[in-house]
Amino acid sequence: xxxxxxxxxxxxxxxxxxxxxxxxxxxxxxxxxxxxxxxxxxxxxxxxxxxxxxxxxxxxxxxxxxxxxxxxxxxxxxxxxxxxxxxxxxxxxxxxxxxxxxxxxxxxxxxxxxxxxxxxxxxxxxxxxxxxxxxxxxxxxxxxxxxxxxxxxxxxxxxxxxxxxxxxxxxxxxxxxxxxxxxxxxxxxxxxxxxxxxxxxxxxxxxxxxxxxxxxxxxxxxxxxxxxxxxxxxxxxxxxxxxxxxxxxxxxxxxxxxxxxxxxxxxxxxxxxxxxxxxxxxxxxxxxx
Amino acid sequence: xxxxxxxxxxxxxxxxxxxxxxxxxxxxxxxxxxxxxxxxxxxxxxxxxxxxxxxxxxxxxxxxxxxxxxxxxxxxxxxxxxxxxxxxxxxxxxxxxxxxxxxxxxxxxxxxxxxxxxxxxxxxxxxxxxxxxxxxxxxxxxxxxxxxxxxxxxxxxxxxxxxxxxxxxxxxxxxxxxxxxxxxxxxxxxxxxxxxxxxxxxxxxxxxxxxxxxxxxxxxxxxxxxxxx
Ligand SMILES: Nc1ncnc2c1ncn2[C@@H]1O[C@H](COP(=O)(O)OP(=O)(O)OP(=O)(O)O)[C@@H](O)[C@H]1O
Ligand SMILES: [Mg+2]
Numbered sequence: 001x002x003x004x005x006x007x008x009x010x011x012x013x014x015x016x017x018x019x020x021x022x023x024x025x026x027x028x029x030x031x032x033x034x035x036x037x038x039x040x041x042x043x044x045x046x047x048x049x050x051x052x053x054x055x056x057x058x059x060x061x062x063x064x065x066x067x068x069x070x071x072x073x074x075x076x077x078x079x080x081x082x083x084x085x086x087x088x089x090x091x092x093x094x095x096x097x098x099x100x101x102x103x104x105x106x107x108x109x110x111x112x113x114x115x116x117x118x119x120x121x122x123x124x125x126x127x128x129x130x131x132x133x134x135x136x137x138x139x140x141x142x143x144x145x146x147x148x149x150x151x152x153x154x155x156x157x158x159x160x161x162x163x164x165x166x167x168x169x170x171x172x173x174x175x176x177x178x179x180x181x182x183x184x185x186x187x188x189x190x191x192x193x194x195x196x197x198x199x200x201x202x203x204x205x206x207x208x209x210x211x212x213x214x215x216x217x218x219x220x221x222x223x224x225x226x227x228x229x230x231x232x233x234x235x236x237x238x239x240x241x242x243x244x245x246x247x248x249x250x251x252x253x254x255x256x257x258x259x260x261x262x263x264x265x266x267x268x269x270x271x272x273x274x275x276x277x278x279x280x281x282x283x284x285x286x287x288x289x
Numbered sequence: 290x291x292x293x294x295x296x297x298x299x300x301x302x303x304x305x306x307x308x309x310x311x312x313x314x315x316x317x318x319x320x321x322x323x324x325x326x327x328x329x330x331x332x333x334x335x336x337x338x339x340x341x342x343x344x345x346x347x348x349x350x351x352x353x354x355x356x357x358x359x360x361x362x363x364x365x366x367x368x369x370x371x372x373x374x375x376x377x378x379x380x381x382x383x384x385x386x387x388x389x390x391x392x393x394x395x396x397x398x399x400x401x402x403x404x405x406x407x408x409x410x411x412x413x414x415x416x417x418x419x420x421x422x423x424x425x426x427x428x429x430x431x432x433x434x435x436x437x438x439x440x441x442x443x444x445x446x447x448x449x450x451x452x453x454x455x456x457x458x459x460x461x462x463x464x465x466x467x468x469x470x471x472x473x474x475x476x477x478x479x480x481x482x483x484x485x486x487x488x489x490x491x492x493x494x495x496x497x498x499x500x501x502x503x504x505x506x507x508x509x510x511x512x513x514x515x516x517x518x
Contacts, residue, residue, distance in 0.1 A: 203378055208367035209395035211360065
């Protein structure tokens, strides 16, 4: 093993530029996947929060007496699908909008009249949180005379959902393309090393080294590059994440980075790519030496 | 130890290199392979260390049948052979000592025994004092001794030498040949391809002469039929 590590270091020293190139190639391909991954993860995070918060909202006609609403709330809370009912007054709606929608803060402050209606926010029990049940509840809600309009946020939740999936797919496709490039670069590097060491390899053969033994240092070299590339990509992702959070993220709370497991997965993919590249080229070129 | 039975060898896109070659080399023998350039001497040796496979016939080397070797068996055969070439084939960026140790490192030899074994075999070829020297710091004769030390370090029962003195002057040639004789005296089979007919005449070892890929003379058969296999 010590011998093999020595061989890897020897090879790094002999072809520093090519080695750096392979590491960078792995790094950037994983970085691409990582960026899209981060977007997808944070979308997901935001969506779960939203989905839990509001399921069905009934907007209340202006000037409806509070007693009617209180009575109706009790009725609605008794629906089998409903977890709880929350009455949001016009003032509360305005305060919330000012707090949460940073970009509209200015606009709302200058308004003379509150344009936001009061509403009943109805959360559904966990196993009723789907379009079908939300629709049923919405239907019944429309039956109340003071309910002006009903929205169940499903449509835009679903749109966001699709967006998130798309971010994931785009990331995978681009990342995959980069990964292929990275594997090719590693393959070429290993091939050059194999040719450089053709004499050494033929002498190893002559004195009875097995193919496995000869391949060892090359595979170790590939795997090492993979790990380094993986670390590089995580560093890049982290830097991007920090930059994004400090520049734009002020109003967006709860941004998340990868979990440890996901970081490990990155390194794992790096190693796979490194091994893949070297296996392909060693397998093909060792025979010709 | 070694048996060729009706061996035919044609290289891809080449003329036949060996045609119906048969001979047997018993334990402990020293054999010269002679013949003009292109006669097939190197081909015979490369069949012995399974660098080439026969197209027809059978090549047996210390229990292995070269034609039927699996890829995993080739290294096992080579660990039981010492091989020496005209051009030494040493690694330039390693010292004499490291070059010899290399042959042990690629096998599963116990690591802690390697330095001792290397020094012992370097002493045997008379180069103990040159252990830390790089090949470029050694004379041709000394480089060939390092190569022989590397060939011997696994204690092989057979040593193959393809014109080991081809690049050496007269004195170095004498020294290397003397070393090979000593190795053979220790019980190792030595098969040596050579152009040096003076050397062949001087020593009364068995001689197999090839011409155009066929054996035209085998001293074991032609001079002492009763001793033939
Ligand atoms: N790798 C090869 N590919 C094709 N033909 C080859 C190869 N090696 C040898 N030959 C041919 O096989 C024949 C025998 O060659 P070989 O090397 O065995 O001769 P040799 O007796 O060792 O000659 P020399 O004394 O010059 O070393 C020659 O005709 C040569 O051209
Ligand atoms: Mg030859």
